Amino acid sequence: MKIKVALLGLFFGQVMLAQKAADDLRTLEWASYHYMNQDYDKALSFFLKVGDTIPLAYRRNFSKVYAELGEIKKAAQTLRPLVDSDSAEVKDYYYFASYLTDNKKLSDEYRQKAIRLPIETKFQKDTPTESSYQLVPLTLNTEGPEFGAHLMDYNSNKVLVYSQKQSNKYTKGLNRKIGSDHNIFNLYQAQWDSKNFKVTESKPLPLGINSVFQDGPSSWDPKEEILYLTRSAQITKKQKSIPLYIYAWSSDERKKQVAVPLSINSEGHSTLHPAVSIKDRKLYFASDRPGGFGGMDLYYVTILGNGNYSSVVNLGPDINTASDEIFPFLHQEKFLFYSAKGNNGKLSPKLAVNSVDVRWHVMDLPPPFASDQDDFSLSVDENLDYGLLSSNRETGNGDDDLYAFKFKPQMAGLEDEYSYNPIDTLVISQEGVLKNDEASMLSQDPLTILFRKEAVLVENTLNGALQLNANGSFLYKNNAPMQKKDSFAYVLKSKYGKSKAIKVLLQRSEVAIEKLPDFLKETFLPIFYAYDKSNLLVDYKDRVDAVVSAMNARPEMIVELSSFSDCRGRKEYNLKLSQERTQTIIDYVRERIDNQDRVFGKGYGEATVSGNTTLDYLILGGSYVIYDNALLKQKTFNDLGYKAEIEKTNKGLYRVIVEQTNSYAEAQDRVQALKEQQQKVWIKSCECCSLTDAEHLQNRRTDFKIIRY
Numbered sequence: 032m033k034i035k036v037a038l039l040g041l042f043f044g045q046v047m048l049a050q051k052a053a054d055d056l057r058t059l060e061w062a063s064y065h066y067m068n069q070d071y072d073k074a075l076s077f078f079l080k081v082g083d084t085i086p087l088a089y090r091r092n093f094s095k096v097y098a099e100l101g102e103i104k105k106a107a108q109t110l111r112p113l114v115d116s117d118s119a120e121v122k123d124y125y126y127f128a129s130y131l132t133d134n135k136k137l138s139d140e141y142r143q144k145a146i147r148l149p150i151e152t153k154f155q156k157d158t159p160t161e162s163s164y165q166l167v168p169l170t171l172n173t174e175g176p177e178f179g180a181h182l183m184d185y186n187s188n189k190v191l192v193y194s195q196k197q198s199n200k201y202t203k204g205l206n207r208k209i210g211s212d213h214n215i216f217n218l219y220q221a222q223w224d225s226k227n228f229k230v231t232e233s234k235p236l237p238l239g240i241n242s243v244f245q246d247g248p249s250s251w252d253p254k255e256e257i258l259y260l261t262r263s264a265q266i267t268k269k270q271k272s273i274p275l276y277i278y279a280w281s282s283d284e285r286k287k288q289v290a291v292p293l294s295i296n297s298e299g300h301s302t303l304h305p306a307v308s309i310k311d312r313k314l315y316f317a318s319d320r321p322g323g324f325g326g327m328d329l330y331y332v333t334i335l336g337n338g339n340y341s342s343v344v345n346l347g348p349d350i351n352t353a354s355d356e357i358f359p360f361l362h363q364e365k366f367l368f369y370s371a372k373g374n375n376g377k378l379s380p381k382l383a384v385n386s387v388d389v390r391w392h393v394m395d396l397p398p399p400f401a402s403d404q405d406d407f408s409l410s411v412d413e414n415l416d417y418g419l420l421s422s423n424r425e426t427g428n429g430d431d432d433l434y435a436f437k438f439k440p441q442m443a444g445l446e447d448e449y450s451y452n453p454i455d456t457l458v459i460s461q462e463g464v465l466k467n468d469e470a471s472m473l474s475q476d477p478l479t480i481l482f483r484k485e486a487v488l489v490e491n492t493l494n495g496a497l498q499l500n501a502n503g504s505f506l507y508k509n510n511a512p513m514q515k516k517d518s519f520a521y522v523l524k525s526k527y528g529k530s531k532a533i534k535v536l537l538q539r540s541e542v543a544i545e546k547l548p549d550f551l552k553e554t555f556l557p558i559f560y561a562y563d564k565s566n567l568l569v570d571y572k573d574r575v576d577a578v579v580s581a582m583n584a585r586p587e588m589i590v591e592l593s594s595f596s597d598c599r600g601r602k603e604y605n606l607k608l609s610q611e612r613t614q615t616i617i618d619y620v621r622e623r624i625d626n627q628d629r630v631f632g633k634g635y636g637e638a639t640v641s642g643n644t645t646l647d648y649l650i651l652g653g654s655y656v657i658y659d660n661a662l663l664k665q666k667t668f669n670d671l672g673y674k675a676e677i678e679k680t681n682k683g684l685y686r687v688i689v690e691q692t693n694s695y696a697e698a699q700d701r702v703q704a705l706k707e708q709q710q711k712v713w714i715k716s717c718e719c720c721s722l723t724d725a726e727h728l729q730n731r732r733t734d735f736k737i738i739r740y
Contacts, residue, residue, distance in 0.1 A: 062078045064504055086217045124145035165436060165437070176194075244262060295343055329356045369381050405422060447467060451509055542740045560726070592632025650692070
């Protein structure tokens with residue numbers, strides 16, 4: 032007896048622990064939902080309910096909530112267990128380092144630790160089936176090279192600035208004995224019609240911007256009205272090669288309008304291809320300076336103003352390799368376009384998405400942006416209406432040419448399915464409906480990561496209340512527990528239009544009986560009844576009490592009851608009898624458990640009995656091999672006022688059912704009436720009426736379904 036009591040105590044102890052874990056998980060679902068929807072105060076209140084037992088996987092967002100609320104020290108304390116575990120990701124080290132504002136040495140240690148770790152895989156790499164983009168060559172292209180186009184405010188106009196082979200009027204003073212590893216270019220301007228991709232009035236920019244040496248490519252900083260450009264370094268007659276430096280030219284008439292070299296240039300090494308990140312005030316560039324990964328690497332400095340810049344930062348191993356990475360372009364700070372030299376010596380375009388600090392997720396850009404030739408200097412306008420690309424592909428005029436393309440992504444999504452229970456609100460946060468849509472679109476078109484998509488409801492649920500947020504998170508509360516399915520539909524919306532309606536299936540949860548512990552399997556086996564009886568609380572009280580005990584031991588458990596009858600007797604009576612059987616159990620259990628909604632059910636009568644034809648006796652008017660003959664006979668009976676039906680038998684015959692009745696006496700009355708109308712018919716019992724008593728017993732039962740365990 033003592034052993035049995037001890038085992039029972041152990042079981043209930045485990046149940047309580049499991050219940051606490053389930054409650055905590057539920058609380059964390061709400062915390063994540065409020066965090067995702069930027070209600071940080073509510074998110075914090077839910078995280079705090081779990082307290083010190085919060086799992087490692089949730090500490091990342093918990094710490095971010097503290098950081099958003101300005102409590103940096105608490106953010107560090109919350110994240111510390113995760114960064115000290117084997118579950119930490121690269122970004123966790125960076126976030127933790129950023130929280131250590133009063134310990135620079137430790138902060139640097141965590142950053143160095145993070146830089147040595149591989150970045151987590153985030154994006155799918157499928158081969159796009161078809162591209163919606165078309166490259167249009169610009170009319171300014173010549174047989175020589177044109178590349179590196181961007182817009183610039185010049186003389187109160189927005190002009191297209193690009194690099195082109197140097198004009199003869201700038202080469203008169205050039206020392207022909209001085210060699211260069213690079214072609215010599217100047218910066219040109221042209222009027223740009225971005226809607227029609229037309230360029231006019233192409234001409235070189237004036238001296239002061241251009242020089243007799245290499246000029247371009249460049250990048251415009253509209254905030255400071257400064258043009259950053261690549262230019263040949265100052266040389267002496269003894270030098271035989273010329274490195275390239277970055278210069279700055281100001282359009283401010285109060286300043287000397289001569290391009291000056293930046294302090295970030297590295298003597299004897301090239302610093303080139305400037306790209307301004309406007310909002311976060313950074314200047315990106317390529318350089319072969321010492322300390323990199325090899326070849327040309329990408330770097331950045333922070334623009335401090337008044338010609339001052341921060342120390343140089345290498346973009347790290349996610350982007351830089353032993354080969355060349357050049358032509359950076361920043362869009363909205365976190366998206367970096369650049370070109371990398373492959374094993375075949377050709378440049379191919381890349382898109383890198385900033386994860387945190389100097390860590391990036393890098394994707395190859397598919398055709399038409401990539402070809403078997405050099406493809407580089409890809410950029411997009413601020414509003415994502417169009418983009419520009421340089422390439423020496425065979426479809427061009429000769430050397431490098433400029434191409435433009437309309438930004439026209441395809442909006443499309445994937446069906447999703449979620450499981451809910453009918454008692455609690457289904458809370459979906461980071462696994463919302465947009466997650467699969469964005470991954471699918473990204474696998475076909477990497478440029479779709481550049482813009483925001485919204486979920487817009489177009490078809491609401493039928494059996495519950497739904498709140499769908501634009502970011503794809505949603506809440507759903509079912510109000511019809513007997514319904515096993517619900518659904519809603521939404522469209523993906525962006526500035527580029529809407530997708531077709533995307534269906535979301537909501538499936539009521541259910542636990543298979545075989546997955547229950549052995550002692551519960553017996554508790555929830557079906558209850559079988561004697562004919563025409565529903566005396567549950569006499570014959571089956573022990574079974575129902577066991578159900579009560581199980582549900583009290585598991586406060587999260589939800590149970591559905593379904594009761595049935597055999598096919599004998601009137602359909603209406605059988606339905607009522609089965610409903611009484613279900614309701615008797617429900618009433619008894621609800622009086623003895625908390626949260627009465629956890630048990631519910633329905634009676635189905637004889638509706639599910641195999642071989643049942645709804646009523647017990649069939650009035651048959653014919654059986655035919657040929658379907659058309661059965662149709663003629665059906666019409667005869669319909670003309671007499673009956674609603675005859677045709678049914679195909681297991682033997683392939685087509686029999687005409689004139690009518691159905693619940694009793695043999697009713698059937699005889701119909702036969703006599705039809706006989707008086709000169710119609711020969713006969714009576715047949717329904718197939719299920721011929722079942723044995725043991726088979727009928729199997730149909731008189733109550734089944735239990737565990738919706739949640």
